[in-house]
Amino acid sequence: MTENGARQQVECPGAVLGAGAAMKLLQARHALGIVRALRSGPLRFNALGRAAGVPSATTLHARLDALRGAGVLDHDGGTYRLTASGEALSGVFDAIDTFTRRYPHHDPHSILKALQRRYAMRVMRELRHGELGFNELYRATAAASATTLTRRLDDLETLGLIRKTTHSTMPPRTTYAHSAIGRDFSPVVGHIVGWGESVTWPEANDTDAG
Numbered sequence: 001m002t003e004n005g006a007r008q009q010v011e012c013p014g015a016v017l018g019a020g021a022a023m024k025l026l027q028a029r030h031a032l033g034i035v036r037a038l039r040s041g042p043l044r045f046n047a048l049g050r051a052a053g054v055p056s057a058t059t060l061h062a063r064l065d066a067l068r069g070a071g072v073l074d075h076d077g078g079t080y081r082l083t084a085s086g087e088a089l090s091g092v093f094d095a096i097d098t099f100t101r102r103y104p105h106h107d108p109h110s111i112l113k114a115l116q117r118r119y120a121m122r123v124m125r126e127l128r129h130g131e132l133g134f135n136e137l138y139r140a141t142a143a144a145s146a147t148t149l150t151r152r153l154d155d156l157e158t159l160g161l162i163r164k165t166t167h168s169t170m171p172p173r174t175t176y177a178h179s180a181i182g183r184d185f186s187p188v189v190g191h192i193v194g195w196g197e198s199v200t201w202p203e204a205n206d207t208d209a210g
Contacts, residue, residue, distance in 0.1 A: 017196050017199050019125075020196070022192055022196025023121045023125070023193070025070050027117070027118065028116065029059070029113075030116075031063050031116065032112050033052040034054070034064065034073075035073075035082065035086055036052070041081075043079065045057075045060070045064075045078065045080070048060070048064075048080055071086075071200070072086040072089070073086050088195055088199060091191040091194075092188060092195065096188055099188065111185070114155050114159055114161075115188075115189075118152070119141050119143050121192065123137060123153065123176075124156070124178075124185070125189050125193060126141060127176060127177060127182070128186050132175060132176055133173060133175050134146075153176060160181045161179060161182035162176050162182050163176070163177055163178075163182075
């Protein structure tokens with residue numbers, strides 16, 4: 001499935017989810033893991049928690065409520081299953097699988113976990129346009145603090161998805177860009193953005209995915 005394929009319209013009444021809301025929804029811890037687990041078929045609550053590796057019932061309930069609110073999954077008779085909107089996320093996982101075949105030593109679960117942390121996917125999205133300085137990223141991602149953004153950048157650099165360059169200028173300037181690995185991973189972020197721009201909420205709302 002191509003990145004453009006993720007933009008195919010999913011027919012649901014309501015308001016367009018939007019790229020920002022999609023990333024907020026899917027950045028919530030375990031959200032993508034839940035969707036991945038349901039790709040193999042419907043699951044009951046406890047089985048879904050085990051398959052997605054969610055450590056507590058409280059967290060699982062919170063994520064399921066957010067995903068249901070966004071129309072990603074249905075709950076019927078104690079069983080959870082993906083909706084058409086949820087199935088449209090397949091491109092995200094296909095892109096992840098393509099990436100991991102090329103880079104078998106990069107654990108997709110570690111990457112997903114890192115990208116589910118606040119602002120990480122926003123950083124990856126903004127760097128798709130090219131190299132940016134710290135202050136440019138700070139403005140573009142609307143990060144809550146410079147400290148939080150620094151932590152996310154360190155996470156992504158440790159994973160090898162971005163590279164940091166310190167320029168010998170006065171004053172010194174630091175810029176960030178996708179590494180070769182990060183460029184190959186960027187289609188994953190592209191699919192999430194495209195999905196958010198094509199699917200709709202079942203109802204117009206502003207549910208916070210956490």
